[in-house]
Amino acid sequence: MKRAILVAGITMMLIGSVSAMEPVTLNGKMDKLDSAVFGGVQNGSLIHRVDAVDSVIYGKSRKGDGLDERVSNLYSEVIHDDEGETPSLGTRANALEYYITDGIKQTSLEERVQDMESTVFGAAKTGPLNKRINELEKEVYGNRHFAMQNIELPANTVFKIALNEDVGTKTNEEGDSVSFTVEEDVVVGNVLVLPKGAQGSGVVTKVVKPRSFGRSGSLDIAFDQVFSIDEEEIPTVLGPEAREKLKMEAAAVGASAVGALALGPIGLVGGFFVKGKDVEMPAGSTLYIQTKETVQTRGMVMVPGEPELILNEKVSSSAKQEDAKKDTKTLNETEVINLSKDEKGVVKVKNAGKTVSENNKAVSANNKDEKTEENIKKDSSKENKKESKTLKDADDISMVIVRNE
Template sequence: MRFLKKISWVILFLVVFLFMSFSVVFSQERVVSPLVEELEKMERILYGVPQSGGVLTRIEQIERDLIGDTLSGTLAERVDTLKRFILTGTPEEPSLEFKIKAVRLTLNAKPSESGILTAELDELERLVFGVTSDQPIGVRVDHLYRTCVDINKIKAFTVTVPAGTLVKISIDTELHSERNNKGDAVPFTVVEDVKVEDILVIPAGTKGVGTITKLKRRGSFGKPGLLEIDFGEVPAIDGTMVQLTMGEKAIQENKSVAYAVGASIAGLAIFGPIGAVAGIFVQGEPAKVEAGTELFVEVAKEVKVSGPLAAGEYVPGGAQEFVPTAEEAPWGEQTPSYTDTEQAPSSLDTQEVPQVEVEIRPLEEWGEEVSK
């Protein structure tokens, strides 16, 4: 009986322990709604990390920091408006994220180590204007953007594309060791944008043409066929030719591809069948690559390329200005004007400053001087 009681106590202890363990695990699971996910993305840009507290409180904090006031509408509508302003932009006006990255590239500046955007803006304003501003974040970013960035040249940021940068391509036509010949062209297409520091250097859809440099037909004794391909070069967005190779990084990425892919010399990839069986009466398998097969190659050597900043959904299209109408401004008469000269930094007194008409976008009308 005592033995059975001990066993019962042990079983009860284990049950309680397991229950508590599962309770802790389930309590730690975090279910995040799409609205909160978007909110966290914006908070990482503004504050470095997602904020705590209720959703409404966090939304209001972002609105006040950006424009100095809160918006009207449902939570989803307000988050969507903030998303356009901070993350995606519109065809008429780039996003805040786009603008701050363009300023960094122009000034060769790095984000603040704290991850807090206001701290970074303080550093940039001291560098450019000599003093910091106490205006809302949207106005400060917009002023720096329009002061530092030549919108007509925004498609010409130059970056270094490192050797080893991966390029995903798709083979446009079927290749077969029994039907192709040495010297045949191997057309391919870049299937994903290649970006460096948020600069678009090789856009998806770019065409390239490789060459079959070596070919072996299948043979007896299980001897497999072989295709050796040189992928050559592809043009970058500014026309610079970028040499491609099948290096170690590309080979690692291609492990999931159902072909034996290996490197021989720079620029070459070897394709052969997997699992060929050797035997006197066994005919080898042909090497073949089906049309549409996707695989990775990589940049063979470092090269400088000029391209546009490719952040969010905005594609810069020149110095177009957008001035929202009264009906388009989502917060109506609550829009702050920021025309009080006492709020403007003293070093800006002789410079043009924005007169705010915000549609949760920084201000568009520049023209009046605060004071002379």
């Protein structure tokens, strides 16, 4: 296979990387969610598709009134979250599969979880994927789990890749996409950034067919980016360090000195031309690329403690407002404790139906007349003449704890 690369006569130019942008539209995010969870984009309305992903991941649909929030929350929980310390479900599945099989498959999340369950438990299970992934983690890792960690991946880090499909001058045209698989782990310290099985992509930039007088064909490919274990794009190129590694490969398979020297010119990887022949690189052909620049990214590191179960706990803003209303306390035989330095000022308030927030401001009443804080103080004073303190003494309260008895 290595010899096939060297004899193929491939000329791959060093072209600036064009990173695939994170989707910003609802359709774009749902397409990526569908592909990750089901293995391909699903038909139907956005609502139907969101409900379907929710059902598979969590066993039920998330409550909320905004599609934008629902899709964004699903995307961060399943695909990629720039800020969270807990890896997304997709990233956790990647880590599990890497740990179990020493590689990462490019099939649906459903199928991958089933395969891992069959390997670990002897049979696939049923139920929401978040719980099944959590059970796998506990069984495989024990009282440990992978956590995300910020890391600096140096420029010119060289690693081996393999083509995912056949590439050649007979079948490919300029602009065709090319995908590849990382063939070895890329680790910084003890942090795994690129696991074996990580995916990358590039594009065919030039195709020259075989010509008369025995002139061979040539093919230029830019390997633009590789995707980290956290699904972040990392720019890559075929640079000097990668070419040096290819020279070593050429020597290992017995290439001629002239052929090896052909690896030297800027931008060239090949130089092993067979006159009048098409360039053909079969799927599985291996070569080397390198990181284009130093990048701040995230990797995974094993840490103590059981893995967390990801629940569909992110809710819409309207749902949060409803929860806030439920948390409001009712002053019905409620004890208000003054937490000033002298620990005094305990007052019994019998004015049923009034509600306050934790900052001691009156916000509403069950009757139609809303009363200000001053009115509440006056009412309390009238009904509790025998009390030694009134609410006027509470002006200096730094914190009020409201307990319903």
